[in-house]
Amino acid sequence: MIAGGFGAGKTTAVGAVSEITPLSTEEYLTEASTDVDSLAGIEAKTTTTVAFDFGRLSLPDAPTPLELFLFGTPGQDRFVDLWYDLSRGAVGAIVLVDTRRLESSFTPVGFFEDIHLPFVVAVNQFDGAYRYHPEQVRTALELPTSVPVVTCDARDPNHVAGVLLTLVDHAVNNAAISRDGHAPYTTLQDA
Numbered sequence: 050m051i052a053g054g055f056g057a058g059k060t061t062a063v064g065a066v067s068e069i070t071p072l073s074t075e076e077y078l079t080e081a082s083t084d085v086d087s088l089a090g091i092e093a094k095t096t097t098t099v100a101f102d103f104g105r106l107s108l109p110d111a112p113t114p115l116e117l118f119l120f121g122t123p124g125q126d127r128f129v130d131l132w133y134d135l136s137r138g139a140v141g142a143i144v145l146v147d148t149r150r151l152e153s154s155f156t157p158v159g160f161f162e163d164i165h166l167p168f169v170v171a172v173n174q175f176d177g178a179y180r181y182h183p184e185q186v187r188t189a190l191e192l193p194t195s196v197p198v199v200t201c202d203a204r205d206p207n208h209v210a211g212v213l214l215t216l217v218d219h220a221v222n223n224a225a226i227s228r229d230g231h232a233p234y235t236t237l238q239d240a
């Protein structure tokens with residue numbers, strides 16, 4: 050799963066790295082969301098994801114060759130029911146973070162902690178945004194040392210692939226049982 054707050058760069062990340070034309074469910078932002086979905090720092094944004102993004106990435110050079118199916122979530126908290134559906138059977142999650150709007154990261158971080166799905170935090174370094182050290186972001190989000198925190202540019206395929214490899218490595222090394230009792234990465238272990 051590629052998760053994170055509204056406008057953190059999830060659709061951008063899936064589109065950057067997918068080797069198929071991504072399925073996207075973008076709809077135009079309207080005046081109705083002006084007061085609830087802040088565009089501070091992302092004023093050029095005109096659409097938002099209303100269901101999910103889907104893409105695919107093969108990693109033939111990974112220690113075990115992998116084919117990852119990428120599901121980008123909608124960012125707003127009001128879509129949390131959909132996050133539950135998308136997380137079923139997932140290997141793990143990337144939480145993309147925009148440090149200018151850090152508060153929108155708490156809900157996705159708490160969500161993956163609650164369902165015990167391995168996740169990594171990737172700070173999406175927007176142009177002009179202050180460059181915080183990953184350890185400062187860890188402290189601000191109250192993350193344990195076991196959760197990897199990395200930086201990336203969500204527009205760069207190599208960066209996003211690198212974060213996915215970090216996630217796969219983290220998921221393999223952190224066996225966890227999801228809240229519904231299924232091992233979330235059975236497929237990965239089988240591979």
Ligand SMILES: Nc1nc2c(ncn2[C@@H]2O[C@H](COP(=O)(O)OP(=O)(O)OP(=O)(O)O)[C@@H](O)[C@H]2O)c(=O)[nH]1
Pocket residue numbers: 053054055056057058059060061062091093094095096097098122123124125173174175176201202203204
């Ligand atoms: N400068 C810069 N802009 C980015 C980066 N990633 C995304 N953007 C821009 O930021 C805006 C938001 O990107 P999206 O990919 O739509 O974000 P999202 O997280 O999918 O948004 P929602 O689905 O609405 O929650 C777009 O205008 C992107 O072009 C980045 O790494 N650097």
Ligand SMILES: [Mg+2]
Pocket residue numbers: 059060061097098121122123124
């Ligand atoms: Mg999106």
